[in-house]
Amino acid sequence: MDTILDPREQALLSITKAAGEKALALFNNPDTLNISMKGPQDWLTYADGAVEAFIRQELRALFPHDAILGEEEGGDTGEHLWIIDPIDGTANFARRDRFWCVSIGFAVKGVPMLGAIFAPALDEFYSARTGRGAMMNGQPIHVAHTASIDRCVVEIGWNIRLPNSAYLDLVNKAVHHGASVKRCASGALGMTQVAIGRTDCYAEAHINSWDVLAGLVIAQEAGARCNDFASGNWAQDGNPIFCAQPVLYDALKAVFAPVFDK
Numbered sequence: 001m002d003t004i005l006d007p008r009e010q011a012l013l014s015i016t017k018a019a020g021e022k023a024l025a026l027f028n029n030p031d032t033l034n035i036s037m038k039g040p041q042d043w044l045t046y047a048d049g050a051v052e053a054f055i056r057q058e059l060r061a062l063f064p065h066d067a068i069l070g071e072e073e074g075g076d077t078g079e080h081l082w083i084i085d086p087i088d089g090t091a092n093f094a095r096r097d098r099f100w101c102v103s104i105g106f107a108v109k110g111v112p113m114l115g116a117i118f119a120p121a122l123d124e125f126y127s128a129r130t131g132r133g134a135m136m137n138g139q140p141i142h143v144a145h146t147a148s149i150d151r152c153v154v155e156i157g158w159n160i161r162l163p164n165s166a167y168l169d170l171v172n173k174a175v176h177h178g179a180s181v182k183r184c185a186s187g188a189l190g191m192t193q194v195a196i197g198r199t200d201c202y203a204e205a206h207i208n209s210w211d212v213l214a215g216l217v218i219a220q221e222a223g224a225r226c227n228d229f230a231s232g233n234w235a236q237d238g239n240p241i242f243c244a245q246p247v248l249y250d251a252l253k254a255v256f257a258p259v260f261d262k
C-alpha cells in the first residue's frame with residue numbers, strides 16, 4: 001500500500017475522465033467557446049479556463065495540501081505536485097479538429113510518477129504509473145521498434161516561444177536523414193503516439209511542463225527513452241523534450257545534436 005500514490009492514482013483517473021467529458025461537451029457546443037488569442041497562433045477558449053477550474057476544484061477537495069500548477073492559472077510547486085493542461089492542442093480544439101486532450105501529471109519531490117491523458121473526441125484514454133506500465137483504454141501499450149531512420153516517423157513540436165529556426169533546423173535535420181516528419185499541435189498527445197508505437201520520436205526545442213509531464217510517465221512506462229526533462233526549474237520554466245523508442249534513440253539524438261545533448 002502506497003499511501004501517497006494509491007489514492008492519487010485513483011483520483012487522477014476519475015478526474016481526468018470527468019474533465020475530458022466536460023471538455024468534449026464544450027467542443028461539441030462551439031457557440032460557448034468564446035475563442036481568443038494569447039498571441040499569434042496561441043489560442044485560448046472558454047474551455048481552457050473552465051476545465052482547469054474544474055480539475056483544481058476536484059483535486060483541492062481530495063488533496064488540499066498538494067501543490068497545483070496549471071497552464072491557465074499558474075501556481076507554485078511542492079513536494080506533491082499536480083501539473084495540469086486542461087486542453088492540450090487548443091488550436092485544434094478551436095478549429096474543431098479532434099486531436100486534443102486533457103493532460104494531468106503528478107510528481108513527488110520533482111520526480112514524475114503518475115500521468116493520464118484523455119483525448120475524448122478520439123475515445124483514447126492513456127495512463128501510467130511509474131513501475132507499473134502504460135495503458136490505453138485499459139490495454140497495455142508499447143513503443144515501436146523501427147530499426148532504421150528511413151522508415152521512422154518523427155513528430156517535431158512547434159511553438160512561438162522560440163524563433164522559427166529552432167523548429168526548422170530540427171525538421172531539416174530529420175528530413176535530410178530520411179525520417180518522415182509530422183506536427184500535430186499537441187505535445188501531450190505527441191508523447192502518447194510514441195508510447196503506442198504510431199511514431200518513433202517526439203522532439204521539441206522547448207515545451208512546458210503541463211504539456212509533457214503526464215506524457216513523460218506514459219511514454220517511459222511504454223518503453224521509450226527520454227532526455228532529462230525534469231531537471232533545473234522544469235516545472236515553472238519547461239525544457240527541451242526528446243523522447244524516442246529505444247532502437248533509434250541514440251541515432252535520432254545524434255541527428256538533432258546538439259539540441260538535446262544535455
Ligand code: LIP
Pocket residue numbers: 043071085087088089090091157158159185186187188204206207208211
Ligand atoms: C501545445 C503544446 C505543444 C506545442 C503546440 C501547443 P497548447 O500546447 O502542447 O508543445 O507544440 O504548438 O503550444 O497551447 O495547445 O496547450
